[in-house]
Structure formats: C-alpha cells, structure tokens
Amino acid sequence: MKNTFKKLFPYAVVGVMSGATTFGAIHYYGEKAQDSEFSYFAPKNTDAKYASFNMTGVGDDFVQAAKLTVPAVVSITNFSNRTQRGRSESDWFDLFFGPRGGMPQRQQAPQDAPAMPSGMGSGVIISPDGYIISNNHVVANASKLEVVLSNKKTYVANLVGTDPTTDIALLKIEDKGLPFLNFANSDNVEVGQWVLAVGNPMGLNSTVTAGIVSAKGRSIDLLSQQSRTPIESFIQTDAAINPGNSGGALVNPQGELIGINSAISSKTGYYEGYGFAVPSNLARKVVEDLKKFGLVQRGFLGVVPLDLSDQRAVAAYNRERNAKIKGGNGVLLLQVSEKGGAEDAGLRTGDIITKVDNVEIGSYYDLSFVVGSKRPGDRVAVTYNRNGKTYTTNVTLKDEKGGTSLRSKARSEERF
Template sequence: MKKLGLTLLTALVGGLIAVGGYKLFESKQEQKMSFEERQQLHYANNPVPEVVSSTGNPDFTQAAAMVAPAVVHITTTYPGRSGSRGYGGGSPMDLFEEFFGMPRQQQPQRSQPPAQATGSGVIISEDGYIVTNNHVVVDANKIEVQLTNKRVVEAKIIGRDPNTDLALIKINEKGLPFVRFGNSDEVRIGEWVLAVGYPLGLESTVTAGIVSATGRSTGIIARELQQRQYQQRGGGYPQSDEEPMVNTAVESFIQTDAVINKGNSGGPLVNASGELIGINSNIMTPTGTYAGYGFAVPVNLVKKIADDFIKFGRVKRGLIGITFRELSPAAAKELEINDVNGLYVIDVVDGGAAKEAGLKEGDIITKLDGRLIASSSDLQERIYRLRPGDKVKLTYKREGKERDVTVTLKEDTSSAEKADEADSEAKRSATEIYNKLGAGFVPADNAKKKELGISSGVVVTQVHQGGLFDYFNVQRGLVITHINGQAVNSADDVESALANSERGIIHVVGVPQRGSRVELRIPIEY
C-alpha cells in the first residue's frame, strides 16, 4: 500500500509539473502571436454558435449582445494651452472638432485650464489592448477608460498612427470580453452593419444601417496631417527652396448610414454576425452632427497596425516608390490618353522599389495581385497592410500592352508620426508619466543583449515631438536597461518603474554600445 501510495503521489506531482510547464509554454507562445491568431486560438478552445438573423426583418440582438460588453468609453485630459504655442487661436485638432467634440480654445492668448474630451474604443484582446482613433488620444496627458461595469482604469498609449487615424492603447486588466475580427475585404455594399459607441454623452448606444460604399476618401486625415506640418514649420507655408508638404494619409473608408455622432469616434463598426469590420473615424456633415454619412477604417488595416505596434513599436510601412494620378475621363483627356481607369504614374522615385522593378513614368497601374485597382485609396490601403520586404504583383499598361511585374516594397524612412508639445500637472500616475515620455518601446531581443553585454533592456522605437524624450534628445534605437533603478524588459516594466520616480525626476540608464553607458536624470516638469 505504501508503494502504491508513493506511485500515485509521484504520478500526481509529475502531472502537475507537466500541466504547469505546458501552461508556461502556451503563455510564451501566445505572446508571439498576432492579435488575429490569438483570437483564433481563443475561439478554437471556446467555440460560439453561429449568429443567424431571423427570417423576415433583420435581427441584431445577438450581434449587439456580443459586441457591447467590449466597447469602452474613453475620457482624455488635455493640458492648458496658451497662444504662444502657435496654435493660431484654436486646438490643433480643429478638423476633427466637429466629430470628436474637443472644446475649442476661445482665448488663445491666455493659459487655459485642462480640458477634457470623450470618445470610444473597442477591446481586441482579453489582456486589455484597445483600438481607438489617433485623434481621440493625441496630445492627451491622461487617458481613462470606463468599462461596461462602470469601473474606470487608466490607459497607456502603445502606439499612434496619424496616417490612418488609429491608435492602440492598453489597460492592465485580464479576462476582458473582446470583439472578434471580421474580414473587411469581404464587406459588401448593402449589407447590414451596427455602430456601437458613446455618442453625445450618452451611455453605450447601438445603431444600425447598411454599408453604402467602400474605398471612400474624405480628405480629413490628409488635411489634419497638412495642418500639423504647417504648424511644425512655424505657421508658414513652404517656400520654393523648402521641402514640400507631403501627404502620407491613407484613407480607404467603409462608408455607412448607421447613425454616428460625436463620441462614437474610435468605436466599432460590426457586421450582423457581431464581427469587427471597421473602426468609426469621422462623419461628413455640414452641422457637426449626423447627416447620413459615417466612415470607418477597415479592420484588415487595423489588424496590421495593431500587430506592428506590438512587434516593432511603430508602424512598418512599405513603399512602391511612385507618385501617381487617378484616372478619369477628364484626366485622360488632359493627359491625351484613352484609358479612363487605373493609376497614371507621374514619377518614379530614384532607388525605389518601382524603379528597380522597371516601372516608368507614363505606365498605367491596373491591378494589384490580380485585383483591379478602382481608386488611389484602394492601392494605398492595400500597400499599407504590407511591410518592407513583402512582394506584390503589379499589372500595368505600357504602349497599350498589359504587363506584370513583381515589386519588393522598401521601407519608409520618413518621420511618420509627430506630436505637438504638451504641458501637464506636477503630480502624475505612472501611466500619465509613461504617456508624457512620448516614446515607444519593444523588448530587446537576445541577440541585442548579447551584442551589448546586458541582461535586460528595451529598445526605444519611437520618439514623438514634444515629449520628454524628444526634449532631452533621447534617440531612437537606444537600449534602456534600467529606469529608477529597476531593470526593464517590456513596456509594462517601463510603466511600473516610472511609479518609483522621486522628487519629480526619472533616472534612465541606457547602453548605446558595448562598454559604454549613459545616465539621464529627466525632470517630469521642464
């Protein structure tokens, strides 16, 4: 009996060790997965019944019930501003003001008290990652998220992409409900959709409509980027010898007539099965409230950008290396050509991917990977989903003959994301300080640690204009090993270490190269 008992005990302990080891392995593997792969794993282990609408009138009750618990209310706090900042009498987000509802600064020459604004967001993973709009969180020095159970928690910015008006933020919570990803390539004009959010100061609200168009461009992101470039030049338009203002906006919206208003910004657009197909971004309106047209960023673009922030700390953008003009009957007449569809190549960038592939000025691009290119927004959105090194097949016309060429995308080395300077209160939580750093981080890999001879570290992947790191000239690529005496290996470690800031000073230790070390003492107020 003793031997039998010992055998059973040994088997039990061995089983527990095996299960524990498997769970640890499973956790590490999950961290390497994309958000979509993590969701697929979750639903493989937790199947849900297919949502089918009733016969006759559409039934959205199941879809709404699936989505609403994962839609959050976001409140942002902005520092007081004065006219000396060069805002020209208003908020730098004036172009989004009518949709988002951010208060206008009526007296630019006087310092203003902190202002607040609200928006929406959608949880995409059970460990607290939330997608929203860039214009919801840009310039904010405090971000609070209210969950459907009324609990309010602080969020930190993981990454922002002004080119698509998307942002990824995170709260330190586990076991959260999240919205299942759909496929925006399968969205069809005329299908039913739901918009969920917190409009006009109301609680969670669901509205229904149909998809009225895809691949739409409103110009609102392009105008906002141009306004920021204008402000960064000190308010002056470029002179003849200056670099021209560059349009890097990517607009290929899903258009819907589901009612969207101020506060819906950043919330989900879902199909009748409760799957996320877009992030509500803006409306077209002469009054500032709903007038029939809302626009959402396609979810296939959202997936890529969210994954980029986790894997690389910033958006990896691949470029073809051309400038082009969308053809129309009027454009064809002006160019003296017969084609009225496609993209007419105006210029091919020296050293770019298109140049190396043999494309020339005057070529007309008609297809990407075998799919017709209906508009410039269609091409931009599909290319933005890819990364440097990815290959695409372009079909183009030259001298009336259609040809195919494979193009290997090159990396965009331009500065894709800049933020304006922002002040804040003297005392902050660790999350507020993290956001004020104006930086992005990814864990240093083992090869980098070995190269530098360190055992811990995060790589600075983004430095936003106006943040603390920008002000104190912390460079992208620096490996930070310790903050406030605490070893850091992830963005969460950075935030945790910031809580130990004493006397308003952040002590940063970095290693630029093996055998060297830099120490910075950065005041939270400057």
C-alpha cells in the same frame, strides 16, 4: 527632381519623399468640389467574455450581436493640459473637440492650469489583456487617457502608439479576462449587408444603432489634414453615428469587428445620413505593427502616381505640362524613383498601374490602400499597361528610406 515637384505642387499634394528613394502619391487638392463637410466624431464635454454563436436564421435580429459588442466598447476621455500646446496645436485640437470651458477659441489657459477633460470618444477592446483600438484624433494631445467600460469600471490607459496616416491609435489598460471583439475579414463585407455601430455618442454610453453598408473603398479626403500620405478606403454606412462615436465599433450581425468608426458626412457636426469606418483589415495591420514594433511598418512602391480617375487632377496636369493625358481608371506613373522597388522591378514613367495582387486599381486611393497595407520587404504582383500592352511584374516594397528591413521598438512578438 525638386523642380518637378515644385511645378506639380500647385494642383497636387505630394506625399512622403525621402531622398531619391521613395515617394508618396499625387492627388488633386486645389479645386475639389465639396458637396458635404466631413467631421470627426469627437464631442464636447458632455466582466463579460467573448463568445461565439450560430447566427443562422437570425436575419435582422441584432440582439445577440449587441450583447457581444456592448461590453467590449469603451468610453475614452482625453485629458489635456492646454499649457503644453502652442497656438497651432490648440487650434487643431479645438477643430475636433470644440473650445473648452467657455474660453474663446484662441485664448490660452493659465500657465498652471491642470489637465482637464478636453473631449470624449470611444474605443474597442481587442484582446482579453486590455489592448484597445481607437482613433488617432480621439487621443491627440492627451496628457492622460481615462477609459470607462460599460460596467462603469474606470482605468487610466497607456498610449502604445498612433498612426495619423490611417487615424488609428492603440491603447492598453492593465487587467485580465476582459470582454473583447474579434476582427472579421473586411474584404468579405458586402454593400447592402446589415451592420451595427456601437459607441458613446454625445455622452450616451453604450449606444447601438443599425444600418447597412452603403459603399466600400470610399475616400473623403479627410486624413490629409493630419498626414501627408493618408490611406483612405472607408466603409460607408447609414447607421446613425454622432459626436462621441469616434473609435467605436462597426460590427456585422455575428458581432465581429469589421471597422472602426471615424468620420461623418455632415454640415452640422451631427448625423445627417452617412458615417465612415476604417476597414478592420487595415486597422488590424496597424495595431499589430504598433504592438509588435512600436511603429507602423509601411511599404512603398517608390513612384509618383497621377490618379487618372480624378478628372480635375488630370486636367490640371495637362495644363501645367501641356500634355494630353486621358482620364480613366488606374494610376499613371509620373516618376519612378531611383533604386526604388518599382524601378528594380522594371516599371517606368508613363506606365499605368491597373492591378496589385490581382486587386483592381481604379484610383490613387485604391493603390495607397493595397500597398499601404503591406510591409517593407513584402512582394506584390503589379499589373500595368505600357503602350497598349499589359504586363505583370513582382515588386519588393521598401520603406520611406528605401530599405526592406523592419524596424522594431517593441518587446513582444505576439499577434492579435
């Protein structure tokens, strides 16, 4: 089995592997063409209540949506003590926030240097008692996180937890009766619908821009920089977003949260037409897990899939294995792990997964999004093709160690 992965690695990225129980996914990495560069929004140093209302007939008038959203979007300042990080971490930090204090990028700060503002981003209050959702890269390497509300009230936030796989982080400030946003069902988002992006770009607090949803389920191969098993199924929008918008809100005309802004398509680091947001359904699942368990509970099928929609991955696999696999939609199972959920349900090497819970699976990213949104112990209906015939089986998902029990570190049983 180890030899198999060594042979596949030159043209593929292998996800989480734990013994012979659970595997991540393979997708093409080496020769992928990049027409654009994708950047996080982290910039250089630079008592309302939630209410519902009837938006019937409002059309493209976003005044009420903005009034709801702005008080619930906060500015987050990352204070970092550079002496706490090694060179590799410093380089990673500078990649997103830029070198601080005029120092050369690789120069190390003095040993007694105090924590300094290292970057700024945004966050969204999602409960009246102070839970805030943001991006993992906004809070990375922080020794202190300072949160400022739209009314200028300032707090020091506690970091509840992070999930590099989705680039989501959960923070907590101590207060009551705070303005907050409700999560909408991102499955109901439609291409072409109007949206608002709210954040703190380039130090301009409480900035609201409007645009439309340009695409759904977009993968940009960005999160592989911080996770071996990234889950990317972004909402793409043309609402203007810039450095500092990371962790900010993408809302519908009703002022409901449909996404967390995370990245832009840009060669300059500034807005050039498109931004990308983590869908609210995935973000909500992550923060619920972080709040309830202290870690993210993520289910795995227990397979190594080949993305048939990735022509380069298919071609590379055919060259390496002297195979004649044809590209198309779906994912081909290159390997089914022993005692994994897929094997228990009767899936075999060579099967092609086309649906999970009746959701079309056109690519690896579709599969990782649907399965990654589930927890160990959840059952999913997997539709697959074998020798030209279509079958459906129920798979009980397992964790990366092959178990189905939920591991808990949290003290609360609450859900948002």
